[in-house]
Amino acid sequence: MNLRQVEIFRAVVTHRTTARAAETLRISQPAVSKMLQALEQSVGFPLFHRTKGRLDPTVEGQLFFQEVEHAFAGLAKLRGAAARIRDYGSGEIRVASLSAFSNNIMPQAIAGFLAKHPGIAITYHSRMSSVVRDLVASGQFDLGVVADEIDRTGVECRPFIELRAALAMPEGHPLTKLEMVRPADLEGHNFLALSPEDTARQRAEAVFEQAGIKVRTVLETPYTMNICAMVANGLGVGLVDPMAADLFLNRGLVLRPFEPALNFRTLLILPPHRPPSRQVEALIAELHEAAGI
Known part of the structure; x- marks a missing residue:
């Protein structure tokens, strides 16, 4: 069995005559008949009833045709993938x-x-x-x-x-009265921090140490989005990427600039x-x- 034989079988089932299948495939009618005979010998069962110039699939031929259609659907998918790879390098x-x-x-x-x-x-x-x-x-x-x-x-x-960090705080928090928040302003307030391996946190801790203050860290998380959600629910304040905080603005969270500048890279x-x-x-x-x- 080969792909050309299967293609001819599919065309004959579709058009019901070898003449129409030959015309569609642009080959001779005897070539179609020869290929069908070879395919039947290969699969080991008759594929068609031959009556009055028409070819009607046998029960076995119909079952085989269903599998052929699945295979040709897969080939069509492969052609589409090939086109995408040709145009873009990958699909x-x-x-x-x-x-x-x-x-x-x-x-x-x-x-x-x-x-x-x-x-x-x-x-x-x-x-x-x-x-x-x-x-x-x-x-x-x-x-x-x-x-x-x-x-x-x-x-x-x-x-x-590279984004400059801002201090996130709950609406109504005392620090919202400030136009600019500095390290000393954080003393006495619950602080929500990123994980210790985060370089933005490490830079913040260096700033706190230089200012001689110790923040009251009550929660650590690797995700800025988590800090924003916790702040919006009143758990404390935290230094965040302002782009990540945008989703929470006007939903319980307020941002203020923080000095000295700390950046998320x-x-x-x-x-x-x-x-x-x-x-x-x-x-x-x-x-x-x-x-x-």
Whole structure:
């Protein structure tokens, strides 16, 4: 059995005559008949009832035709995938980011990308930066957006955006009366902190130490979004990425500038020794546009 025989069988079932099938396939009628005979010998059962110039599938032929249709549907899918690979290099992008960008930059960038490249499928995960790094380093994902504290070995790194931290506080909190919050203002207030390995937290602790104050840390979490949600529910105050906090503004959370300046730094990371495809570069361009850089 070969694909050409199966293709001829499918055409005969569709058109019910060898003459019409031959015309459709642009081959001779004797060639069609010969191929059908060879296919029947190969499968070991008759495929057609031959009556008055028509070919009607046997019960076995109908069952075989159903499987043939499944196979040709798979071939059509393969042709579509080949076209996407020809045009874009791949039919899918796998991207992951830190959770702080899961409700702002990433949706905007992905929406902009898909509007221009509707044939590309995207898999998106929101994870801790260390997990995103591992997904990209292992080659499982094509692109990652992470905080700068990751282990940079085994990935290609590009600077992304740097955002000045702001102090998040619940509505009605005493610190909302200040136009600018400084380290000394935090004494006596419950403080919500990022995980100890976070470089933004490490820079904040250096500032607190230099100012000679000790904040009252009541909660630690690796996610800026968690700090924002906890602040909005009145648990305390915390230094956050203002982009992540945007979702919580006017929903129980207030932001104030913090002095001295502390920055959240992020990176774009790519798998090593594998140049990014054109569509990955196109998604990176959309990320820059969504971030306003």
